[in-house]
Amino acid sequence: MSAPIPSTASATIAEREQAHTSGAYAKRSLVWVRGQGCTVYDEAGRAYLDLTSGQGVALLGHAHPDVAQAVARQAQTLITCAEAFYNDQRAALYERLSALLPPEFGGGRFFLCNSGAEAQEGALKVARLLTGRANIVAAKRGFHGRTLGALGLTWNKDYREPFMGWTPPVRHISYNDLASAEAAIDETVCAVVVEPVQGEGGVYPANPEWLVGLRRLCDERGALLVMDEIQSGLGRCGRWFAYQMADIVPDIITLGKGIAGGLPMGAVIWRAALGTIPAGTHGSTFGGNPLSCAAACAALDALRAADLPAHSARLGAWLLEALRTLKLPTVREVRGLGLIVGLELRDRVTPVLQALQERGVLALPAGKTVLRLLPPLIIQQSELERAVDAIREVLHAVCQ
Ligand SMILES: *Cc1c(COP(=O)(O)O)cnc(C)c1O
Numbered sequence: 001m002s003a004p005i006p007s008t009a010s011a012t013i014a015e016r017e018q019a020h021t022s023g024a025y026a027k028r029s030l031v032w033v034r035g036q037g038c039t040v041y042d043e044a045g046r047a048y049l050d051l052t053s054g055q056g057v058a059l060l061g062h063a064h065p066d067v068a069q070a071v072a073r074q075a076q077t078l079i080t081c082a083e084a085f086y087n088d089q090r091a092a093l094y095e096r097l098s099a100l101l102p103p104e105f106g107g108g109r110f111f112l113c114n115s116g117a118e119a120q121e122g123a124l125k126v127a128r129l130l131t132g133r134a135n136i137v138a139a140k141r142g143f144h145g146r147t148l149g150a151l152g153l154t155w156n157k158d159y160r161e162p163f164m165g166w167t168p169p170v171r172h173i174s175y176n177d178l179a180s181a182e183a184a185i186d187e188t189v190c191a192v193v194v195e196p197v198q199g200e201g202g203v204y205p206a207n208p209e210w211l212v213g214l215r216r217l218c219d220e221r222g223a224l225l226v227m228d229e230i231q232s233g234l235g236r237c238g239r240w241f242a243y244q245m246a247d248i249v250p251d252i253i254t255l256g257k258g259i260a261g262g263l264p265m266g267a268v269i270w271r272a273a274l275g276t277i278p279a280g281t282h283g284s285t286f287g288g289n290p291l292s293c294a295a296a297c298a299a300l301d302a303l304r305a306a307d308l309p310a311h312s313a314r315l316g317a318w319l320l321e322a323l324r325t326l327k328l329p330t331v332r333e334v335r336g337l338g339l340i341v342g343l344e345l346r347d348r349v350t351p352v353l354q355a356l357q358e359r360g361v362l363a364l365p366a367g368k369t370v371l372r373l374l375p376p377l378i379i380q381q382s383e384l385e386r387a388v389d390a391i392r393e394v395l396h397a398v399c400q
Pocket residue numbers: 115116117118120143144145146195199200228229230231232256257
């Protein structure tokens with residue numbers, strides 16, 4: 001006998017979903033039914049300022065007309081084209097991505113997939129294939145996804161420990177600590193994988209000197225430097241790639257989240273001089289599908305046309321300063337780069353998130369005590385002013 005189907009007439013949307021949800025997600029009591037720009041709406045039509053970008057995805061906000069039009073047009077033209085065949089939208093996307101890369105990439109090689117974790121898995125396989133080495137170095141507090149390979153890179157033991165023995169062996173070094181890297185990177189290491197700004201781990205930007213040191217160690221010892229730009233890339237941190245805060249060029253870049261304007265896509269990008277990987281060593285049924293590629297072309301064009309990396313640098317600096325000037329006693333530190341900003345609280349962040357939601361502002365946690373702001377890059381200063389007011393009110397109320 002199958003489980004009874006809840007009556008959709010009486011049950012709320014949340015109840016209908018809750019009856020079948022995996023349990024993998026800590027749910028918040030809000031139903032999203034529509035979005036426009038930086039605002040999402042619930043089923044009663046109530047508006048919320050979205051400082052989550054739907055977990056970092058909506059760089060262009062919601063229902064961006066260029067992305068919507070590209071998706072609609074491509075859906076009526078060709079949705080499916082496996083990588084065994086060539087496709088016009090995929091070729092166009094490669095050229096757009098290539099134009100963002102520094103000359104050292106020689107135009108770049110690309111492997112397209114469907115999520116951030118999958119991009120991280122791909123980067124590991126590419127690094128092993130291209131170097132013939134098997135050891136991996138990643139950073140403490142790092143987050144790289146939850147599939148088994150990416151999970152090995154991810155530091156948080158709550159995510160990793162239930163799957164001990166199934167993940168690849170990874171040496172975890174201390175972030176922003178060159179001595180730790182010096183001890184871990186040797187001639188057996190294929191990849192050193194870091195986020196230039198740690199997102200989930202609590203919003204910690206790298207010291208540029210540390211990135212320069214990692215680059216030197218990788219050069220000396222023949223390891224590939226992999227920048228996970230899944231959250232930090234494509235303008236989020238005030239430049240196309242956050243690693244550009246330092247005078248370095250990585251060997252491999254991974255992208256995900258907002259790359260296709262909200263459609264699922266991940267990308268592994270590596271220096272052309274490293275060569276290609278042998279046929280059959282990797283693959284993905286949906287990788288490089290024309291629908292996601294068309295959306296990604298539209299998204300990259302829109303990011304460039306509005307110069308959103310520069311907008312993000314400008315507004316991000318304003319936001320950091322505005323939050324620091326509040327000098328809230330409940331806040332230990334305000335950190336960030338561009339439009340990723342973290343407020344390290346003295347207490348747990350969950351009640352703060354709830355209180356902000358009640359005031360119509362949606363933000364994210366990063367660990368137990370960090371309030372993370374990850375607004376769409378199209379956000380205006382007036383919207384951020386509203387958010388700062390709400391944060392001030394909530395953090396005053398919470399400390400009483
Ligand atoms: C979100 C994220 C991932 C994982 O992406 P998914 O699409 O959720 O698999 C990997 N690395 C970083 C830095 C991320 O922020």
